[in-house]
Amino acid sequence: MHAEQIAETYPVVTMDTDARQAAELLASQRLPGIIVVDKEQRPYSVLPASQVVRCLVPSYVQDDPSLARVIDESLADRVADKLTNVTVRQMLPDEPTELPVVNYDDTVLEVAAIMARLRCPLVAVVKDKEIIGAITASRLLQLAIPHS
Numbered sequence: 001m002h003a004e005q006i007a008e009t010y011p012v013v014t015m016d017t018d019a020r021q022a023a024e025l026l027a028s029q030r031l032p033g034i035i036v037v038d039k040e041q042r043p044y045s046v047l048p049a050s051q052v053v054r055c056l057v058p059s060y061v062q063d064d065p066s067l068a069r070v071i072d073e074s075l076a077d078r079v080a081d082k083l084t085n086v087t088v089r090q091m092l093p094d095e096p097t098e099l100p101v102v103n104y105d106d107t108v109l110e111v112a113a114i115m116a117r118l119r120c121p122l123v124a125v126v127k128d129k130e131i132i133g134a135i136t137a138s139r140l141l142q143l144a145i146p147h148s
Contacts, residue, residue: 003111004104006143007125007133012037015044019086023052032121032136036088043124043131045092046100055091056082101126102135108143111135 012035013022026034026049033048100120102111104127114123115137122136 001108001143002104003102003106003108003123003125003135004127004132006108006111006139007104007135008139010035010122010124010131010134012041012131013047013088014039015087015089015092017088018083019052019055019088019091020083022047022088022091023083026052032138035122035124035131035134036092037131041131042129043099043101043126045097046120046122046124047088047091048121051091051093055086100124103127104132108140112140112144115140 011025011029011031013025014037022034025031031049033046033051035043036045036047038044098118100114100118100123102114102123102125104125106114111123115121115135122134124131125133125135
């Protein structure tokens with residue numbers, strides 16, 4: 001089985017997409033991450049949902065999670081306001097990383113190897129430099145672990 005056969009249609013955002021819009025897309029569709037494309041609609045990066053969550057949590061709470069218990073609920077309710085006037089570009093890591101991209105004719109094991117090495121919850125599947133879909137870790141596990 002090849003990547004093209006198990007790839008699913010998947011939403012993408014650009015680097016200039018509003019961060020809140022991207023977060024709402026992640027939340028409403030329960031996505032593990034989202035593919036970020038450049039101006040030519042080619043894969044640029046993957047923004048994991050965990051990175052968006054990290055942007056929402058103040059750094060002092062990340063450093064000492066016990067502080068979360070004493071934060072006023074009204075402040076906690078406004079945590080999503082941190083995404084106001086922020087773009088997807090600003091949430092991406094500063095250092096370039098290897099792209100979680102596989103070719104349409106890669107095998108399931110090749111896809112799994114990329115996912116495992118990059119610790120990424122999804123990969124973009126490309127054919128002739130164009131995205132034809134994505135494969136999530138849950139989709140890969142669904143194929144790897146047959147239901148009894």
